[in-house]
Amino acid sequence: MTGKLTGVGIGPGTPDLLTVRAVRAIRAAKTVFVPKGKNGKPGVALTTAGEYIPETAQVIEMDFPMVSISGEADRLDEQWHANADIVREALQNGDGVFLTLGDPMVYSTYSYIIDFLKSQGVSTETIPGITSFCALASRLEIPLTQGEESLAIVSMTQPDDVIRDIVKMNRNVIVMKASGRNEFLAQLLEELGLEEQFCRVSNIGMANETVSSDIEELKGRIPYFSTILIKKEYEFGN
């Protein structure tokens, strides 16, 4: 009988922040799919979940480039179909898992491919994961949002003016994918008088974790896995 594919949120990058359900799914898997990404991403997924992967499981690295944001849609579409073939074939051996850092439904590659895989006859299930921003808040013991407040989650891949509006209008803001655009973010914080109202956590829970509320550091090079909390009515220490 063909197995199903379970998208597993493995959390921010620490083995003990996987859920019990995630661990069970990985332990039962015949195949473990890991997105082949840039900047060492698959390495982190495998390191994080590695201790739960059965010795007998096959690990397959896959490249699911974003069809939607590329000019070469035809070629990419072909690759997506080829990948779906690989997934379907591997599932002949039993259930498979697709590891995804953080939560599968928050800025993940998996969220792009799930509908496509379903359309290709793959049956799926999804297990939520600890987001980097929840890990950050517990790490710093700073509430993300309370009582009558709201929270905005913004990606630095969005247009400058949209980012500016969101940061302006919200008391609590989480900034994702900041590396590469961190200089613009630093400028924006200065422009809005918020240079002391933020904290950056990089490589959270890992050996090379760094925490900083220093605006000058934010202007420099920051690690790929960086999440930033902007909190306008909070006193951050440096």
Place this chain on the structure above:
Amino acid sequence: MTGKLTGVGIGPGTPDLLTVRAVRAIRAAKTVFVPKGKNGKPGVALTTAGEYIPETAQVIEMDFPMVSISGEADRLDEQWHANADIVREALQNGDGVFLTLGDPMVYSTYSYIIDFLKSQGVSTETIPGITSFCALASRLEIPLTQGEESLAIVSMTQPDDVIRDIVKMNRNVIVMKASGRNEFLAQLLEELGLEEQFCRVSNIGMANETVSSDIEELKGRIPYFSTILIKKEYEFGN
């Protein structure tokens, strides 16, 4: 030696959505604190985490009313101090955990008391949890936010015009604490032409879970544990 207090996010209400770290902390606890809430809340926390609580652990229900939103600050302040005394005394027996549904830093009572407990000499640690909105997204297999999008998380305890602005301006919105104000939310969705652009999940993962995209149902009585996803460019089935 006095133990520490660990705030444990136990997730949306399903035992296998606790993290490995949360399970370990609960299993090692000498005392388990549960917020004494209304609408059966403590019941759900104990049911969710019950299988991990050691038989030898003492379970203490506590009432930490919100000092900030009450007119009777003095009386409440007294109760907070009395509670801190209880916590400190219990920690003489070793480590304790404070169970909190969802994530401890997203609209939780725990987030209000952590600084106070620290000021009272209690040493703390916090373990993040699966939020109801991440559980909802994986349950429905609908991405919360992708690529160049953002996500707003709003509580129905906020003022009407703030809620209206946030729902208006964001493509993806999570609405928390909707029960009690669900009729206003339904009106707002109709006003903004979004009556087919939402989905409600109540009691997620529990035996009495319900899922509905029916605006008429949203006008009626909805369960206390309800989370709503508004997604403007998504086709919800009914």
